Amino acid sequence: MSEELTTAAELFDAIGAGYEEAFGRRPVVDAAVRELIEVLPPSARVLDIGxxxxxxxxxxxxxxxxxxxxIDVSAEMVRIAREQVPGAEFVQADVREWETSPGSWDAVCAFFSFVQLSRAExxxxxxxIAGWLAPGGRFALVTVPADIENVPIEFLGHSIRVTSFPVDALVExxxxxxxxxxxxxxETFEPETPGTEPEEHVLISARKPG
Structure with missing residues (x-):
């Protein structure tokens, strides 16, 4: 295996645009975005984590x-996103430390953003996130469900450690x-990149009461 990269910032700085080439059109993410577009009010404030x-x-x-x-921990990802989507604002930040006003977002989405966090994190x-959402605000979470914690894997030529939850545990x-x-x-996603294994994906849709 290649040298282990211990942080998400190191990983995605190294992968850069290669991530979109391998995983850019995942049906579960498309479904999550369509669902948000259907239910959000006009000109909604949306926070995209990772x-x-x-x-x-x-x-x-x-x-x-x-x-x-x-927001993304990777400076390279933020650079690419600013070029590709000039109509949005992108900030290099770690979601564990980033601050924003309570109740200020109509929606928050987090697509594969937590797999390098511990379960406690x-x-x-x-x-x-629940505090950041306005009453009635929407949350869309997509991840790879699994009963694993701090497990080493090979990902697009880099060694990382990942953590996740089974679906029921994450819902709870x-x-x-x-x-x-x-x-x-x-659903099961099969990447087009040679040598990349199929992945199980889950979308959890939620709202803040009120």
């Missing part, structure tokens, strides 16, 4: 008339953060 290259999520939300801010971030943690789960969707 915004990556800005496509497809931020690009499609901006095209639908929404005001999007993306994921729980804390979910609680922060979204609820424990104070959000109402409105639906789930599971």
């Amino acid at each position: 915004s990556g290259t800005g496509r497809p999520a931020a690009a499609e939300l901006v095209a639908a008339g929404h005001r999007v801010t993306g 994921t729980e804390r971030v979910l609680g922060r 943690r979204v609820r424990a953060a104070g959000l109402e789960v409105t639906g789930t969707r599971e």
Whole structure:
């Protein structure tokens, strides 16, 4: 295996645009974005956590008339996203430390943003997200569900450690953060990149009561 990269920033600085080439059109993300566009009010404020290259999520939300801010730990991803989606704002930041006003977002999306966080960190971030959402605000979470913690894997030529939850356990943690789960969707994704294994994906849709 290649030298282990210990942080998400190091990983995605190294991968850059290659991430979009391998994983740019995942059906579960497309479904999550369509769902948000259907339910959001006009010109909604949307926070995209782990915004990556800005496509497809931020690009499609901006095209639908929404005001999007993306945060990502990778300086390279932020650079690419600013070039590809000039209609959104992108900030280099770690979601564990980033600050924003309570109740200030109509929607928050997090697509594959938590797999390099510990379980305790994921729980804390979910609680922060619930605080950031306005009453009635929407949350869309997409991840790779699995009962794993700090497991080494090979990902696009880099060695990383990943953590996740089984679907039911993750649903319970979204609820424990104070959000109402409105639906789930599971599917298998087969990347087109040679040598890349199929992945199980899950979308958890939720809203903040009120």
